[in-house]
Amino acid sequence: MEKIFDHPALKDEKLKWMLSEGLETHPLHQIDPEKSPEKSLAFQEPENDWKFILPFRTDENQALLNALSSGLQSVEFEYTENFYTDLLKLLEGVHPKYIELHFALQRPEQAGKALSDLMKFCKKQKITPGEFTGTLRSNTGSPAGLIDPGLAAQFSGISTLFFSAPHTGVEKKRSFQLTEIFRSLLNTMEHSNEDDAEFLKRSYFRLYLDNDLLADMVKIRAFNLIWALITDETGAGAIKPNLEVAISPGAFGKDPYNNLIAATSLSIGAITSGAGRIYFPHIPLEKTEKLRDPATFSRRMTLNISHILRLESHFNKVVDPLAGSHFFETQATRIAEEAWEKITS
Helix, strand or coil: CECCCCCHCCCCCCCCCCCCCCCCCCCCCCCCCCCCCCCCCCCCCCCCCCEEEEECCCCCCCHHHHHHHHHCEEEEEEEECHHHHHHHHHCCCCCCCEEEEEEEEECCCHHHHHHHHHHHHHHCCCHHHCCEEEECCCCCCCCCCCCCCHHHHHCCCCECCCCCCCCCCCCCCCCCCHHHHHHHHHHHHCCCCCCCCHHHHHCCEEEEEECCHHHHHHHHHHHHHHHHHHHHCCCCCCCEEEEEEECHHHHHCCCCCHHHHHHHHHHHHHHHHHCCCEECCCCCCCCCCCCHHEEEHHHHHHHHHHHHHHHHHHHHHCCCCCCHHHHHHHHHHHHHHHHHHHHHC
16 A cells, blocks of 8 residues: 555554545445546536525515625525515516526425416516516425426526425435435426426426534435436436535524534535525614614625625635545445435335
């Protein structure tokens, strides 16, 4: 075995930085350069950029405008019975082509009505339906197949393929969310007439993060390993997953400064592990004489976290930084294998 280097701090004969003869690459990591020269978890992209998703209510048009002017790119809006009029109020002065809109459905069967209301909105505002980008999402199942194909085709930028596992708090098994998500994906894809590659390109996923940073990073890494396996087996090629991670409200406590540190740490973990979108609930803050609008302050802090990580720390300039880490590769492979065994059983 060849010694990598001999640092003065490692003069003790018991401490050596050595290459391990028994270290093998797991099949999930193997790449055949002849068949798939571009295949990599990094997807050969020069930058690893991401988007933050923040939730907004009907009466927060001014707050939305302020957030958009501060760099927000993606918004979640809850679907209600007054969806059409609510949308008019929220998006006053906002053109959909400049922002991702993700509509949270209470039930998958609301998807058809939601698109009908969006069509009414487009006609009133004289907007082309294809200019909308985002998702119709439900945590109780994918609304795919519940919408008139002709209507769905007009909203080509709105995906109804959204896969999310129920958040269980502190998970007994880290593979639980992965198993549920990919089971749902493969089952829906099996009953779809759409080309596998197109189906996977339009699929969106949500994983939940608690306050266990390393375990959550391993979980995201394992997601990417299973995704790479599925795209390889289906012949879809190197497709980057539309992966969104949602920070659980349970990750926050009562101290606002601890919450900001937790939010920043979890964002770093999500970004370095390969998340494309990060969903932020409001950081819990109590109303005080100095802080009269906690929700607005929370959004401002969230956007500042994004700016600091992107513009000052340059996390978006590093692609797949976990590659080659023995800890992450080993743990992620173990979780991926455990989930894959359950998915295929």
